[in-house]
Amino acid sequence: MGYFKGKQFKQDIILVAVGYYCRFSLSYGDISGILKERGVSVHPTTIMRWVHEYGHLIYQIWKKKIKEYNYLGIWMRPI
Numbered sequence: 001m002g003y004f005k006g007k008q009f010k011q012d013i014i015l016v017a018v019g020y021y022c023r024f025s026l027s028y029g030d031i032s033g034i035l036k037e038r039g040v041s042v043h044p045t046t047i048m049r050w051v052h053e054y055g056h057l058i059y060q061i062w063k064k065k066i067k068e069y070n071y072l073g074i075w076m077r078p079i
Contacts, residue, residue: 014050017050017051031044
């Protein structure tokens with residue numbers, strides 16, 4: 001993926017931070033604290049920028065996966 005090219009932090013860290021914000025509705029400061037406990041120092045404003053930049057991308061990926069599970073109106077997991 002070329003979305004993360006030239007970023008200071010690795011793709012995994014960015015995705016985890018944005019995922020925490022979208023999934024658990026945590027504040028940017030809370031996410032910064034969680035990442036700091038795991039040894040990654042990120043300012044809350046940086047996380048806010050990531051959410052604005054990558055939030056839509058993550059939503060599109062999630063929407064695509066939901067379509068795979070909802071086949072013919074029946075919620076099921078692909079085998």
